[in-house]
Amino acid sequence: xxxxxxxxxxxxxxxxxxxxxxxxxxxxxxxxxxxxxxxxxxxxxxxxxxxxxxxxxxxxxxxxxxxxxxxxxxxxxxxxxxxxxxxxxxxxxxx
Numbered sequence: 792x793x794x795x796x797x798x799x800x801x802x803x804x805x806x807x808x809x810x811x812x813x814x815x816x817x818x819x820x821x822x823x824x825x826x827x828x829x830x831x832x833x834x835x836x837x838x839x840x841x842x843x844x845x846x847x848x849x850x851x852x853x854x855x856x857x858x859x860x861x862x863x864x865x866x867x868x869x870x871x872x873x874x875x876x877x878x879x880x881x882x883x884x885x886x
Contacts, residue, residue, distance in 0.1 A: 797836050800827040806843050816842060 803813040817824040
């Protein structure tokens with residue numbers, strides 16, 4: 792492989808975006824890429840970097856990084872503030 796080519800997965804790591812988001816960006820720019828192993832030319836890489844910098848400036852660079860093993864809990868509905876879910880279900884069965 793020559794030095795002027797970059798794989799999609801390497802570029803996503805460099806830019807700090809997911810490979811799925813990067814593939815969507817490539818499709819928006821009409822750059823043919825079917826998988827993360829697709830190689831990109833230097834011109835295509837520069838176009839993607841310009842696009843990514845523009846999007847980061849618009850978004851205010853607010854990124855939410857979720858680490859592996861993090862449990863995301865659902866919010867409680869009204870009326871469930873202090874109750875345990877198991878207790879409420881048991882009361883519904885009894886009553």
